[in-house]
Amino acid sequence: MNTLDAYDLLVRGALVFDGRDRPGRVADVGVRDGRIVLAGRAADAATAAQAVDGRGLALAPGFIDVHTHDDLEVIRNPAMPAKLTQGVTTVVVGNCGISATPVAPAAQVPDPMNLLGAAEEFRYPRFADYRAAVEAARPAVNVAALVGHTALRQNHMDRLDRAATPAEVAAMRAQLRQSIADGALGLSTGLAYASAHAAPSSEVLELVRDLPASRIYATHLRDEFDGILPAMEEAFQVGRASGAPVRVSHLKCAGVENWHRSGEVLAALERAGHGHDVACDCYPYAASSSTLDPKQVTDAHDILVTWSDPHPEQGGRMLAEIAAGWDATLLEAAQRLMPAGAVYHGMHEADVRRILAHPLTMIGSDGLPRDPRPHPRLWGTFPRVLGHYARDEALFPLHTAVHKMTGLSARAFGLDGRGEIEPGAWADLVLFDPRRVRDVADFHDPVRPAAGIVQVWVNGRPAYDGQDVEPRRHGRFLVPAD
Structure with a gap:
């Protein structure tokens, strides 16, 4: 038999979504040395170490997952079960202006x-120190960092x-320049937070001006x-000026x-996209x-307290229940609880659906892995898009859902060789049951854990079998191509 017909992994007869927002096709996918080498029809006599x-x-x-706060989680809990069990093979950390x-x-450290x-x-005074720590931990998922x-600001003010x-x-x-040289994806800001709200646009622009063309500004x-x-x-002006x-x-x-x-929010996004590269993520x-x-x-809406340092x-x-028990106003109760975490039930489902469905929208979980009672998005974001919104609600086709969490995301964050199924791409793969996910x-x-995720591979190696996370881990630190 021709050695080209021998694979490390061969998945036969699946409905393959290649990440490009087009309908799936039944095909075989072969993997060798961590990369996809076949996306078509395998020879009947082909063999594989894993078939x-x-x-x-x-x-x-x-x-x-383009929007995570897994910066330290990939080091202290490198098995990353919350991500692998929903089919996530790459996380982008360092969002919202906060990074490890x-x-x-x-x-x-400031709130x-x-x-x-x-x-x-927070043991990583240089980006190179963090990168080395991630590579030493060898998490089960790939990591890219803003x-x-x-x-x-907290380093220098x-x-x-x-x-x-x-x-x-x-x-x-x-x-920032040194961090970029050491492999950072770009800069993120969290200007809504008190720790950065006083920063004028000019401060942000001076930083963003230093980004090479291949790096991004996430805000x-x-x-x-x-x-x-x-x-x-304000965000678009910074982008245009830099x-x-x-x-x-x-x-x-x-x-x-x-x-x-x-509607008007998305119209503003679209207008900015005429002549400039803009996109968004949504959970x-x-x-x-x-x-x-x-x-x-x-x-006006429910607020769930997830943790509190002084009142665990x-x-x-x-x-509202806590405030009533203390005979306090909501604000007084919140101040007594702080520092604390919360879930705010403050959005309308129609707006969530409209933003999710927009062609410029990628999927990000924004999960908080250290929260003792996390928002369910930490474990459920991606299967929820596939099952609830794509299959059950028909908000968009399944191939569009896949595109929003693969090909679109890889291009938007400069992750070459990821997010698509084609020869030469890295073999990050998820096999799922479209009827059960x-x-x-x-x-x-x-x-x-989500239902309907059958198997996951990271860089061509087994990572999750639908029940258990593989003890051997094969994630990598990803650096954008210049």
Whole structure:
């Protein structure tokens, strides 16, 4: 037999979605030395170290979670079960202006950097240190990393409730340039948070100007509520002035007063896309999750407290219930609970659907792995898009759902060789049952693996068999091509 007909992995007869937003086709996919070498018809006599019957199942590129806060999780819990069990093979970390690196040692880290972990876990003063730690941990998924604006600010400023001085901006620029040279994807900001809200556009622009053409600017907008349109325009102006592609993080219409504004929000995104590279990500839920923020405390919708440092016994209860028990206002109760985490049920389903369906929208979980009671998006985002929205609600075809979490994402973040099934691409693959795939995690029981994910491979090696995560791990640190 011809040695070209011998594979490390051969999946026969699956409905193959190649990541390009076109209908699937029944085909065989062969893998050798970590890369796809066949996407078509294998010889009848072909052999493989691992042969898989894919008939009745769908095969897709491994899903790319473009919006995560897994910076430290990929080191302390490198098996990454929350991601592998939903078919995710690559995570982008460092979002919302908060990153594990480069971070100077400190007695404490500012909110919301505490979402990533305790101060003593920030051990990576240089991006190269973090990259080396990830490579040593060898997580089960691939990792690509942004540098957080808030991390840079806390390295060089005595307090964060003001604009940076020219000298401080220069120090941040130097640290960002070195991080880019060491493999960072680009810069992220979280201008809505108190730790960065005082930063003017000019401060951000000076940093973004240093990004090479292959790197991106990702932003948690300064305002996702009433001021969302000016906040979007601010982000697009930074992109246009610097030339950097703009990625709007977890695009949403937050707050009851902003429900049904998704049409005008998406129109602004489209206008910006005429002549400039813009895109956004979105998670498939009408509730957000972050730290408990007094600015977001309201009686207009439910707020679930997920954790509290001073009052851990209140985790898992509604803020209104806690306030009533304390005979306090919502704001007083929130201030007593802080620092704390919360889930805000502040979006309208119609807006979520409209944003999810837009051609410029990728899928990102925005999951918080250190949350004792995480939002179900941590474990359920990708199967929810495939099962609930694509199959059950017919919001878009299944091949479009796959495209939003594979090919579109890989191109938007410069992850060459990922996100598609074609010869030469890296063999990050997920085999799933399109009839059964669904999210199982919910707000009452959020730590539950998805149904219908049959097998996952990372760089051509087994990673998850539908029941158990493979103990041997094969993820890599990904660096964008220049």
